[in-house]
Amino acid sequence: MHAENEVHFRDAAAKALLDPQLRANFRRAMDGLIAKRLAQFPDPRDLQDLRDLSTAIRSRSLLCLPELLEQLEANCAKNGIKVHWAETCEQANQLILGILQAKGAKTLVKGKSMVSEEMHLNAFLESKGIEALESDLGEYIIQLDGETPSHIIMPAIHKNKDQIARQFSQKIKDAKYTEDVDELTAMARKVLRQKFLDADAGLSGVNFAVAETGTLCLVENEGNGRMSTHVPPLHIAVMGLEKVVARLEDVAPLYAILTRSATGQAVSTYFNLITGPRGEGEKDGPQEVHLVILDNGRSRIYADPQLRATLRCIRCGACMNHCPVYTRVGGHAYEAVYPGPIGKILTPQMEGVGVRHDLIHGSSLCGACGEVCPVEIPIPEILVRLRREATHSDVGSNVAGKGTGRTATEDWAWHLWAGVLKRPALYRVATWFATRFGKALPARAPLIKNWTQFRTKPVPARRSLTERLRAEGVSHE
Amino acid sequence: MSSPNPSASDSRTAILGRLRASGDSGPLPALDTAVLERRQWDPAERVTRLRKGMEAVHTEFLEAKPDTWAAVVRAFCDREGLKNLLYGPVSEAGTTLAATWAPGGPKLVPYDRPVETFKQELFGAIDAGFTGTVGGVAETGGLLLMPGPAEPRLMSLVPPIHIALLRASTIQDSFWSAIKALGWGRALPPNALMISGPSKTADIEQTLAYGVHGPKRLIVVLVDDLK
Numbered sequence: 001m002h003a004e005n006e007v008h009f010r011d012a013a014a015k016a017l018l019d020p021q022l023r024a025n026f027r028r029a030m031d032g033l034i035a036k037r038l039a040q041f042p043d044p045r046d047l048q049d050l051r052d053l054s055t056a057i058r059s060r061s062l063l064c065l066p067e068l069l070e071q072l073e074a075n076c077a078k079n080g081i082k083v084h085w086a087e088t089c090e091q092a093n094q095l096i097l098g099i100l101q102a103k104g105a106k107t108l109v110k111g112k113s114m115v116s117e118e119m120h121l122n123a124f125l126e127s128k129g130i131e132a133l134e135s136d137l138g139e140y141i142i143q144l145d146g147e148t149p150s151h152i153i154m155p156a157i158h159k160n161k162d163q164i165a166r167q168f169s170q171k172i173k174d175a176k177y178t179e180d181v182d183e184l185t186a187m188a189r190k191v192l193r194q195k196f197l198d199a200d201a202g203l204s205g206v207n208f209a210v211a212e213t214g215t216l217c218l219v220e221n222e223g224n225g226r227m228s229t230h231v232p233p234l235h236i237a238v239m240g241l242e243k244v245v246a247r248l249e250d251v252a253p254l255y256a257i258l259t260r261s262a263t264g265q266a267v268s269t270y271f272n273l274i275t276g277p278r279g280e281g282e283k284d285g286p287q288e289v290h291l292v293i294l295d296n297g298r299s300r301i302y303a304d305p306q307l308r309a310t311l312r313c314i315r316c317g318a319c320m321n322h323c324p325v326y327t328r329v330g331g332h333a334y335e336a337v338y339p340g341p342i343g344k345i346l347t348p349q350m351e352g353v354g355v356r357h358d359l360i361h362g363s364s365l366c367g368a369c370g371e372v373c374p375v376e377i378p379i380p381e382i383l384v385r386l387r388r389e390a391t392h393s394d395v396g397s398n399v400a401g402k403g404t405g406r407t408a409t410e411d412w413a414w415h416l417w418a419g420v421l422k423r424p425a426l427y428r429v430a431t432w433f434a435t436r437f438g439k440a441l442p443a444r445a446p447l448i449k450n451w452t453q454f455r456t457k458p459v460p461a462r463r464s465l466t467e468r469l470r471a472e473g474v475s476h477e
Numbered sequence: 478m479s480s481p482n483p484s485a486s487d488s489r490t491a492i493l494g495r496l497r498a499s500g501d502s503g504p505l506p507a508l509d510t511a512v513l514e515r516r517q518w519d520p521a522e523r524v525t526r527l528r529k530g531m532e533a534v535h536t537e538f539l540e541a542k543p544d545t546w547a548a549v550v551r552a553f554c555d556r557e558g559l560k561n562l563l564y565g566p567v568s569e570a571g572t573t574l575a576a577t578w579a580p581g582g583p584k585l586v587p588y589d590r591p592v593e594t595f596k597q598e599l600f601g602a603i604d605a606g607f608t609g610t611v612g613g614v615a616e617t618g619g620l621l622l623m624p625g626p627a628e629p630r631l632m633s634l635v636p637p638i639h640i641a642l643l644r645a646s647t648i649q650d651s652f653w654s655a656i657k658a659l660g661w662g663r664a665l666p667p668n669a670l671m672i673s674g675p676s677k678t679a680d681i682e683q684t685l686a687y688g689v690h691g692p693k694r695l696i697v698v699l700v701d702d703l704k
C-alpha cells in the first residue's frame with residue numbers, strides 16, 4: 001500500500017530548521033525580495049489587471065497547446081532551428097548527446113536552465129566525457145561545490161559571501177581570499193570568459209517560445225545567456241512543452257510581470273530574442289540552433305482540467321519568496337528540482353503523489369503563494385486536491401501514483417473515528433472517558449507523541465459541550 | 478508508456494497525441510490589454526522616463542545633436558583613453574562615425590570578418606563596441622537592437638564598454654508598443670534584443686555587482702532629434 005522509495009521532506013526540513021546560518025541567509029534574502037517586488041507594484045489595480053491579462057494569455061496558450069507547438073515547430077524549421085521532441089528526461093539527454101557528438105563537441109557552456117536540472121543533464125554529459133559548465137554566477141557557485149540550486153531564480157541563495165569567499169579561494173586557481181562581492185564576481189568573470197571563448201557548444205533554457213515567429217525568448221541580467229547562445233558554434237535550447245505562447249506581443253506583459261515578481265526589477269538587463277542560427281551575411285552567432293521540447297509528465301498534468309493550471313507557471317519564484325515554509329527550511333530540504341510551493345504541486349505530479357506525500361502536506365495552506373502568483377495558479381487548492389489524490393484511487397483521475405500514499409495506520413484511525421461517530425452511545429462513552437481521563441494520557445503515548453513532540457499536549461475540557469448544554473438547560477441550539 | 482529508444486517522430490506523435498486526447502478545450506478567455514494601453518507619454522517625457530529607468534541600473538548618458546553625435550562618441554573615447562573602438566563598417570551609424578573619425582588617438586576597428594578568425598582579438602584586445610539601436614522603451618528604460626550582418630551580435634556583448642546610439646524620436650512607450658511599432662510579431666531577424674543596462678548580477682548575497690559577463694559599462698549617446 002505504502003509507496004516505495006518515499007522521500008521524507010519532514011526529516012530534511014527538521015534538519016534544516018536546526019541550521020541558524022541557513023535560516024538567516026534565507027530570511028534576509030526573502031525579506032529583501034518581498035520588499036522589492038512590492039515596490040514594483042505601487043498600484044493594486046495595475047497589478048490585478050496585469051495578473052488577469054497574464055493568466056488569460058497563459059490559459060489561452062494551454063487551451064491551444066498542441067496547435068501552438070506544431071506552429072512553433074513549423075516556424076522554427078522555417079527559421080533554421082531544428083526541433084526535437086522528448087517524452088522523458090532520458091530521451092532528452094540522449095538527444096542532446098547525439099547533437100553534441102555529431103559536431104564532435106567536448107565542452108558545453110550553459111546558461112541557466114531549470115529543465116536541464118530536471119534532466120540532470122550535467123551528470124549525464126560528464127559520464128559521457130563531455131564537460132558541462134554552468135555560467136550563471138549562482139549556478140557556477142553551486143556547481144563548484146557539487147550542489148543543486150536552492151531557488152529557481154537565485155540558485156546560490158543559501159550561501160553567504162563568507163562561504164563563497166572561502167569556496168572561491170579553495171577552488172579557483174590562483175584566487176586569493178576576499179569577501180568583496182565585486183572582486184568575487186570579477187574572479188568568476190575571468191574564468192568564465194575563457195570558457196565562453198573555448199566552448200564547442202552552448203546550452204540555454206527558454207523563458208517563452210513564440211509560435212507565430214518561431215522565436216525563443218531568454219530573460220537574464222548577467223549576459224551569460226547571450227554568451228552561451230551566441231559565442232559557441234552550436235546552440236541547444238531546452239524547454240518544457242508548456243512554454244509556448246501564440247504571439248510575440250503576448251510575451252510583453254508576461255515579461256513585465258515575470259521580472260517584477262521574481263526579483264523586483266521593472267526590466268532585466270537583457271531580453272534576448274533568438275529566431276535562428278547565424279543568418280546570411282552574419283559574422284557571428286551559432287551555425288546551428290536546436291530546440292528540445294520536453295514532456296516529462298507534463299502531458300499527464302495537462303489532461304486534468306484543474307491540475308492543468310500548474311502548467312501556467314512562468315517560473316518567477318515569487319511563491320517561494322513568500323512562503324513561510326520555504327523561508328524557514330530553504331530550498332534543499334525539498335530534495336526536488338523545483339522547491340517551494342510550485343515544487344510542492346509540480347514534483348508530486350511528476351514523480352508520484354505517494355513518493356512525495358510529505359511534500360504535499362508540508363504546507364500550512366496559508367495562501368500566500370496563490371496570492372502572489374502572477375498567473376493566479378491556485379496552489380493551495382491544488383495541494384488539497386493532491387492530498388486527496390495521494391490517498392484515493394478515484395476513477396477518472398490521471399494523477400501519477402494516485403492512492404499510493406495511503407497508510408494502514410491512517411486507514412485504521414479513520415475507521416475507528418468513523419465507527420465511533422456513527423454510534424451515538426459509543427460516542428457518549430468515548431467523550432466521557434476522554435473528558436475525565438484525557439488529562440492522564442501520557443504525552444509520550446504513540447500517535448499523541450507526533451503532536452506533543454513540538455507542542456504542548458492539549459488538555460480536554462472537563463465536560464463535553466453536549467454535557468454542558470444539557471446541564472445549562474439548552475436542549476436544542 | 479514509451480519504449481527505451483523510440484524514434485524522434487514517435488515521441489512527437491505520442492506527445493501531441495496525449496495533448497490532443499485531453500480534448501475539450503473550452504472558450505478562449507478574452508485578453509484585456511487596457512493595462513498596457515495606459516502606458517503612454519509624450520515624446521519629451523518618454524526621454525525622461527527612459528533615462529531615469531536606465532540610469533537607475535548604472536547606464537551612462539551622453540547628450541548629442543543630430544550633427545554632433547559622432548564627435549561626442551570620439552570625445553568619450555579620447556577622454557577614457559580607449560585604445561580602440563569596434564564598429565560596423567557598413568551600418569548607417571558606423572559609416573557616419575568612420576567618415577568623421579579624425580586620425581590618431583583611438584583606432585576604429587571594423588567588425589568585418591567571421592568571428593572564427595576574430596574571436597581572440599574580440600575577447601582580448603577590444604576596449605569598446607559601438608552600435609546603433611532601432612528604438613528605446615520609455616516605461617522601464619531599454620534599448621532595442623537588431624544585430625545582423627552590418628552590426629554583428631557580439632559587438633554589444635563582449636567588449637567591456639558598449640556605446641549605443643539612440644535617437645530620442647525612436648523611443649516607444651513600452652516594450653509592448655515597441656513590438657507592435659517595429660512589426661516584430663510579423664518578422665524577426667535571427668537575433669533581436671532589449672538592453673537596459675550594463676551586465677549585472679545579485680547572485681552573491683543579493684548584492685548588486687556590475688560587469689559580470691557582458692559589458693561593465695553601457696554608454697548611451699542620446700541624440701535630441703525631437704521636433
